[in-house]
Amino acid sequence: MKIRPIPDCRKYGSIVFPNFESGVACLHEIARQRVAPASIRLMDNEQFQFGPCLLLQLYRSLYFAQL
Secondary structure, three states: OOOOOOOOOOOOOOOOOOOHHHHHHHHHHHHHHOOOOOOOOOOOHHHHHHHHHHHHHHHHHHHHHOO
């Protein structure tokens, strides 16, 4: 576990790669340079599109649990 100071500001961003292999190469380079951000993930388009479906299911289950 690494403990880091709280930053003065937060910045969020995304990068879209032309293919998954380019994304993997980028992650390898980030690891090689040891400049990883606090959070980083690589997903393909199918995973990206599936994410909102999971959130919808979570919200529905939380809503109906309150009834």
